[in-house]
Amino acid sequence: WGDSSRKTSLEILQKLSHNSTKLPALSEESIDRHFYVLAMFPYPSGKLHMGHVRVYTISDAIARHSNITFTTVTHPMGWDAFGLPAENAAIDRGLNPALWTKENIDNMRTTLKSMLLDIDWDKEFATCDPEFYRWTQFLFLQLWKRGLVYQKEAEVNWDPIDKTVLANEQVDKNGCSWRSGAKIEKRKLKQWFIRISKFSESLLQNLDLLENWPEKVKQMQRNWIGKSIGAEFTFSTEINGSEFKIPVFTSRPDTIFGVSYIAISKNHQLASERNFSKEKAEEIKEFIKKIDSFKGINETNSKLGIDTGLFAKHPLDPNRKIPIFIANYVLSDYGSGAVMGVPAHDQRDYDFAISNSLNNFASVIESGSGEKVEIPFCDKGILIKNSQNGIFGGLSSEEASERILEKCIQSGSGLKKTQYKLRDWLVSRQRYWGTPIPFIHCADCGPVPVPDSDLPVKLPLDIQLSQRGGNVLDTLDDWKKVECPSCGKQAKRETDTMDTFVDSSWYYFRFLDHKNNNLPFDPQIIQKDMPVDIYIGGIEHSILHLLYSRFLTKSIQTDGKFKFYSSKNDAQAEHEHFQTLEQSSLGKSEPFLSLLTQDPKTERFLHPSELEFTSGSNETPIVTYEKMSKSKHNGVDPESVISQYGADVTRLYMLFKAPPQDVLEYDTKSIVGIHRWVLKLTRIINTIKPKFKPIKDMKELADREDWSKENNEIYKLTQTSIKMATEVFEKNYSFNTVIASLMTLSNNISSTLETRNLDELHPSVIYAMDCLLIILSPMAPSVSEELFERLHATDKEYKGSIFAYKWPKVDETGFLSEMKTCVVQVNGKTKMTLEVETELFNDKSLLLDKLSSHSEVKAVLLNKKTGTPLDIIKTIVVP
Numbered sequence: 001w002g003d004s005s006r007k008t009s010l011e012i013l014q015k016l017s018h019n020s021t022k023l024p025a026l027s028e029e030s031i032d033r034h035f036y037v038l039a040m041f042p043y044p045s046g047k048l049h050m051g052h053v054r055v056y057t058i059s060d061a062i063a064r065h066s067n068i069t070f071t072t073v074t075h076p077m078g079w080d081a082f083g084l085p086a087e088n089a090a091i092d093r094g095l096n097p098a099l100w101t102k103e104n105i106d107n108m109r110t111t112l113k114s115m116l117l118d119i120d121w122d123k124e125f126a127t128c129d130p131e132f133y134r135w136t137q138f139l140f141l142q143l144w145k146r147g148l149v150y151q152k153e154a155e156v157n158w159d160p161i162d163k164t165v166l167a168n169e170q171v172d173k174n175g176c177s178w179r180s181g182a183k184i185e186k187r188k189l190k191q192w193f194i195r196i197s198k199f200s201e202s203l204l205q206n207l208d209l210l211e212n213w214p215e216k217v218k219q220m221q222r223n224w225i226g227k228s229i230g231a232e233f234t235f236s237t238e239i240n241g242s243e244f245k246i247p248v249f250t251s252r253p254d255t256i257f258g259v260s261y262i263a264i265s266k267n268h269q270l271a272s273e274r275n276f277s278k279e280k281a282e283e284i285k286e287f288i289k290k291i292d293s294f295k296g297i298n299e300t301n302s303k304l305g306i307d308t309g310l311f312a313k314h315p316l317d318p319n320r321k322i323p324i325f326i327a328n329y330v331l332s333d334y335g336s337g338a339v340m341g342v343p344a345h346d347q348r349d350y351d352f353a354i355s356n357s358l359n360n361f362a363s364v365i366e367s368g369s370g371e372k373v374e375i376p377f378c379d380k381g382i383l384i385k386n387s388q389n390g391i392f393g394g395l396s397s398e399e400a401s402e403r404i405l406e407k408c409i410q411s412g413s414g415l416k417k418t419q420y421k422l423r424d425w426l427v428s429r430q431r432y433w434g435t436p437i438p439f440i441h442c443a444d445c446g447p448v449p450v451p452d453s454d455l456p457v458k459l460p461l462d463i464q465l466s467q468r469g470g471n472v473l474d475t476l477d478d479w480k481k482v483e484c485p486s487c488g489k490q491a492k493r494e495t496d497t498m499d500t501f502v503d504s505s506w507y508y509f510r511f512l513d514h515k516n517n518n519l520p521f522d523p524q525i526i527q528k529d530m531p532v533d534i535y536i537g538g539i540e541h542s543i544l545h546l547l548y549s550r551f552l553t554k555s556i557q558t559d560g561k562f563k564f565y566s567s568k569n570d571a572q573a574e575h576e577h578f579q580t581l582e583q584s585s586l587g588k589s590e591p592f593l594s595l596l597t598q599d600p601k602t603e604r605f606l607h608p609s610e611l612e613f614t615s616g617s618n619e620t621p622i623v624t625y626e627k628m629s630k631s632k633h634n635g636v637d638p639e640s641v642i643s644q645y646g647a648d649v650t651r652l653y654m655l656f657k658a659p660p661q662d663v664l665e666y667d668t669k670s671i672v673g674i675h676r677w678v679l680k681l682t683r684i685i686n687t688i689k690p691k692f693k694p695i696k697d698m699k700e701l702a703d704r705e706d707w708s709k710e711n712n713e714i715y716k717l718t719q720t721s722i723k724m725a726t727e728v729f730e731k732n733y734s735f736n737t738v739i740a741s742l743m744t745l746s747n748n749i750s751s752t753l754e755t756r757n758l759d760e761l762h763p764s765v766i767y768a769m770d771c772l773l774i775i776l777s778p779m780a781p782s783v784s785e786e787l788f789e790r791l792h793a794t795d796k797e798y799k800g801s802i803f804a805y806k807w808p809k810v811d812e813t814g815f816l817s818e819m820k821t822c823v824v825q826v827n828g829k830t831k832m833t834l835e836v837e838t839e840l841f842n843d844k845s846l847l848l849d850k851l852s853s854h855s856e857v858k859a860v861l862l863n864k865k866t867g868t869p870l871d872i873i874k875t876i877v878v879p
């Protein structure tokens, strides 16, 4: 089983493809379309955990079901194999990360296979394979050619004892290094960025197209992109006799007369030493050193500031002197890195004012209801009629905002401004185990891209990782020394590697064309085989991974070589192509399934406002996730569960315990119940097997009028299961409800079998078991295959595998089982009474159809003399 089962069933399908199926109602042809089922590929941490088992069971059930319905299905598997854990494990064990990773992949592949996943293993790759990262580098250079990659100084965590850069995860909550214990310093290093911010608006807009994404995920992405509409006002000050402009971004222009100070970030141009006296400059330096020693500043921490001694001029009230502070709560890379402080109407400004003794501030907005409000009053309202607000007093916040902005635009001190929280993607990592950034630094030419023909820039494997961390590539002089591709002089290779989110932002394309030696993938193949129809993975990837992959898809569509056309509209304007692919690259139906207990603490990396306040790189949360998922699932080990109960029972247990969107507690208590149920199915099959007669035609089941109540009930339950299963497999994936309905059906069958003489095995039972096993087959492939084969052992037309049979089709009439008496009158005279299904009374035309096709009714509607049918002038139905 496992991968071999797929081949068997495919081969059989090919052989038998157009023979009409003999099973009841299974005659629908396959849908001639490619179906792409993708589960987020795992990080090869060493062992599969129950979270993996759950995701891959879900994707496998969907893939196996689509194999019954669609002509081609892609269900691939790969490994998100770069990243810090491998490097750390390698340091601890003295192994090369490549070896450690390979061993882990081998182990995890074995476990995945033992789960009987129907995966296209021939498409497997790891992101650390040079044949894969060659193309990651290629795409990176494509982005560079489009102006979407640049270098900029950015702050990093610097360990002064180990003399190395640390990731945020390696700094503890006191701001000390995990290894050396040294207090971390902030250092500025030139780092590589991807200009994702250029796509802020389209990344936001196109969320509306993703109809089949959970609203929660879309909302998280909206918050992350964080669009804010407001204004930029220009305050100004004087430095050495000349004017120095200080633009500030505000979402509340109406509060401009409530400004009591200006706060700038420590990196603001104005904060530079040369603007101050020696003493002041020294004081400022000390202050910055102090605020740098905090690891992250969050909103509950105290808001610290230092008075620069400078004053700013108000754009609308030039006579006011407004003190300028450097403050730790002002972000360098949001807006213009400066804030107009309005303590009476903003909580953060209020906190800052209180802790810096700026007590003399005025309220300029009131609620409008006349009630006294608490300070700070942060809602919009009415501008108070006072000397500060002047002519704007009495206006609503909205109106005042417009009028104030107009006035400032006229005087050249204001503009309309839209701001996004989304920042450029910092992709540099000072680490060994990642895709090398393909650049060469030349003293004369600057950073020069490695020519495509020299890709991949391979990671050297013969290395000695240091206990101290840091980037070992930096120490490899031979590897670093290289000729400048542009001028031929001696130059130095870039030693930073990429964030692993770069690898995972495009891997889903590669699966569709994994052997391509000329390109990352052939656009025509992508055009044909995308979208990913369903993408399954953990909620923890709702923001970064999905945003980065949406970005990558968009960015490569903007150039000829990678222009994709949607298969639906090929003659469309370019911007529409990525709309279609947009949806596509990330799946269609409910792709994000929550897999982890959502501990309020884990929201740390899900909530934008908090990331906003952690300084340094936006280090990938995947590490945190790995740590977390391990600790969450380590109570139950998949391998031991599978070896004790078998793959199918484990799979059914996973699917039965909770619908995919819900949190699942991994206890194994209820697995016993599933195990018993599988044994019960075996008993039923063994009981009915000797009397089995295949159902050749659905017609055998059409006339159920003289069936017993029990058999009608079985037929009805079968229809219920088919209907529910069809919906679940195509729409909401709540497999638990399907399993529950199959349990009801099997219970019913086994109690009927107990009370009945089996000499005549009723067709309703055979039909029910055929359907039950087919519905079960995507979820429990080996059990259903085995039982189906046992049942059909004497069937001359048995197709060799359950996977060669079509999915059953609902027979709506099967639901009509309760009977009621119906009186039939012709020309006012009662002719007969008939028993008809209760539901027919709800639908006049169905009832009339049924009656007029009834032989006894037909007989009384004949002209007695001529034997020809009477003309029916009018029919009346009285419920």
Ligand code: ANZ
Binding pocket: 227, 228, 249, 250, 251, 252, 255, 329, 330, 331, 332, 333, 334, 335, 336, 337, 338, 339, 340, 341, 342, 345, 346, 378, 419
């Ligand atoms: C004055 C004001 C008065 C503000 C008021 C708010 C309320 P959103 O909406 O999230 O975009 N701000 C601007 N630049 C900042 C920076 N670099 N670091 C920290 N805070 C900054 O937030 C916009 C508001 O955040 C701006 O509007 C500004 O404070 C602050 F009653 O300006 B406001």
Ligand code: ZN
Binding pocket: 442, 443, 444, 445, 446, 484, 485, 486, 487, 488, 489, 491
């Ligand atoms: Zn050069």
